[in-house]
Amino acid sequence: xxxxxxxxxxxxxxxxxxxxxxxxxxxxxxxxxxxxxxxxxxxxxxxxxxxxxxxxxxxxxxxxxxxxxxxxxxxxxxxxxxxxxxxxxxxxxxxxxxxxxxxxxxxxxxxxxxxxxxxxxxxxxxxxxxxxxxxxxxxxxxxxxxxxxxxxxxxxxxxxxxxxxxxxxxxxxxxxxxxxxxxxxxxxxxxxxxxxxxxxxxxxxxxxxxxxxxxxxxxxxxxxxxxxxxxxxxxxxxxxxxxxxxxxxxxxxxxxxxxxxxxxxxxxxxxxxxxxxxxxxxxxxxxxxxxxxxxxxxxxxxxxxxxxxxxxxxxxxxxxxxxxxxxxxxxxxxxxxxxxxxxxxxxxxxxxxxxxxxxxxxxxxxxxxxxxxxxxxxxxxxxxxxxxxxxxxxxxxxxxxxxxxxxxxxxxxxxxxxxxxxxxxxxxxxx
Numbered sequence: 001x002x003x004x005x006x007x008x009x010x011x012x013x014x015x016x017x018x019x020x021x022x023x024x025x026x027x028x029x030x031x032x033x034x035x036x037x038x039x040x041x042x043x044x045x046x047x048x049x050x051x052x053x054x055x056x057x058x059x060x061x062x063x064x065x066x067x068x069x070x071x072x073x074x075x076x077x078x079x080x081x082x083x084x085x086x087x088x089x090x091x092x093x094x095x096x097x098x099x100x101x102x103x104x105x106x107x108x109x110x111x112x113x114x115x116x117x118x119x120x121x122x123x124x125x126x127x128x129x130x131x132x133x134x135x136x137x138x139x140x141x142x143x144x145x146x147x148x149x150x151x152x153x154x155x156x157x158x159x160x161x162x163x164x165x166x167x168x169x170x171x172x173x174x175x176x177x178x179x180x181x182x183x184x185x186x187x188x189x190x191x192x193x194x195x196x197x198x199x200x201x202x203x204x205x206x207x208x209x210x211x212x213x214x215x216x217x218x219x220x221x222x223x224x225x226x227x228x229x230x231x232x233x234x235x236x237x238x239x240x241x242x243x244x245x246x247x248x249x250x251x252x253x254x255x256x257x258x259x260x261x262x263x264x265x266x267x268x269x270x271x272x273x274x275x276x277x278x279x280x281x282x283x284x285x286x287x288x289x290x291x292x293x294x295x296x297x298x299x300x301x302x303x304x305x306x307x308x309x310x311x312x313x314x315x316x317x318x319x320x321x322x323x324x325x326x327x328x329x330x331x332x333x334x335x336x337x338x339x340x341x342x343x344x345x346x347x348x349x350x351x352x353x354x355x356x357x358x359x360x361x362x363x364x365x366x367x368x369x370x371x372x373x374x375x376x377x378x379x380x381x382x383x384x385x386x387x388x389x390x391x392x393x394x395x396x397x398x399x400x401x402x403x404x405x406x407x408x409x410x411x412x413x414x415x416x417x418x419x420x421x422x423x424x425x426x427x428x429x430x431x
Contacts, residue, residue: 018093025098029089035100036108039081044126050077054085054100063087063100073105076122082108120222121247129229135253136234138266139202144171145266146201146233148191149259150179155209159263167267173201179208184218189227196231204231205262206248207238219246228252238262380415387412390420401426 012020037054044050048067053060063085065073075081084107087100124130145163149155151174163172175195177187188206195204206228208219218224219239228235228251237252238259249255256262372378376386389396390409398404404423412419 015093018091018096022091022093025089025091032086032088032103034084034086036082036084039077039083040079042077042079050102052077061100062097063102065102065105069103070105073123074116075105075107075119076126077105084108117220117247120220121250124222124225124247124251129225130250134229138234138236138254141268142167142170142202142266144173144201146173146175146195146204148175148177148188148195148204148206149208151176153209155207155259158260159205162260162263163267166264166269168270170267173198178218180211180216180218185221185224188218188221189224192224192227192231192235196233199233201233203266204233204235205238205256205259205266206235206252207256207259207262208240209259210240216240216246219248221247224248225251236262236265377415380413383415385412385414385419390422401428 035054037056040053040055040060042050042052048070050065050070052063052065054063055061065077070077075083077083083105085100085102086104087102089098090101091098128134145167147156147159149159156174160172163170173195175191177191178184179188192204192206195201208216216239219237225247228237228248234254235252236254236256237246237248238256238261239246239248240258254265256265380386387398388411389398389404390411396411398410404410404426406423406426408423410421410423412421
């Protein structure tokens with residue numbers, strides 16, 4: 001029979017239990033621990049942090065190495081790599097996960113120089129410093145070329161000789177630096193930074209002649225590689241002979257097998273440029289001759305067309321002039337003709353005026369007759385009279401018996417005079 005959980009028993013919350021676990025781990029592991037283990041499930045995130053597991057074949061623990069710490073690692077972390085790490089034990093309550101925070105990492109055992117170099121190379125490659133997408137193109141015709149190398153030895157003389165032969169119009173800017181020894185990496189970094197800050201050179205050549213691998217170690221310095229990657233001026237790396245490949249060869253924009261080849265890559269051949277210019281000049285002259293010939297032919301054609309057109313126009317104008325001359329009459333005859341025209345027009349104008357006056361008189365007589373017919377005077381001439389008020393009012397007309405009263409003075413106008421009378425009686429017609 002299963003045990004029942006009593007309501008009376010004290011219960012912990014998840015967060016309180018997580019706090020107790022964190023406290024216990026902190027008290028048990030007050031300091032960082034050193035582990036020898038093997039890496040598995042290794043992943044690099046865009047943030048730059050490394051997430052992986054550390055295992056000994058019997059147990060496995062999750063681990064993380066943040067970007068600030070893994071940048072100092074001199075190896076290529078990968079699955080199956082045996083390492084010795086210094087880490088802190090951490091318990092993260094939000095997801096209940098125990099995790100090792102790695103502070104330092106080194107290969108288990110002592111590695112040789114080649115292993116370290118391979119590790120640094122792999123690290124730079126992993127960071128994208130050797131990607132072709134970030135490499136710059138060399139200028140076609142540089143005005144100034146910067147040389148970063150030792151002022152001693154045959155390398156500088158060989159490069160100057162080739163540069164003067166191939167492209168003598170370019171200025172040479174020299175940045176002196178040791179190319180081997182303990183101070184070489186620092187001097188090379190300083191010279192490269194100075195050249196980049198000045199920004200005078202259009203292209204830089206950094207390199208030295210061949211030598212033993214120990215002599216070329218300065219060009220495998222991590223700081224120099226990173227400075228090279230951040231340089232805004234295109235850089236040609238020319239370190240050693242054909243069989244020697246340093247890390248700067250991988251980081252630089254262009255790699256040359258030798259300093260002499262670098263000088264050739266940095267410059268065009270002035271003789272080749274001159275030859276091409278002569279070819280362009282010949283093609284230009286030939287093209288110009290062709291265009292001039294075509295232009296002359298077109299000019300001759302246009303001149304011929306213009307001449308023909310002028311001649312034709314002149315002949316047409318001459319014929320037109322002759323026609324006008326034939327139509328032209330002497331001035332006296334022209335004046336006589338115009339005088340006749342004036343007389344004819346004058347006669348027509350007089351006839352039109354007389355006719356207009358005649359019609360106007362007839363219309364006036366007709367209107368006068370109509371006016372006489374409608375005039376009150378014509379009514380008076382037939383024996384009628386007009387009765388008006390006898391006072392001096394403005395409106396004297398009488399249109400009804402209601403316009404006057406008894407004893408009102410009236411005026412009777414006849415055709416030959418006036419009669420003054422007084423109204424003695426008013427009689428209205430029955431309605």
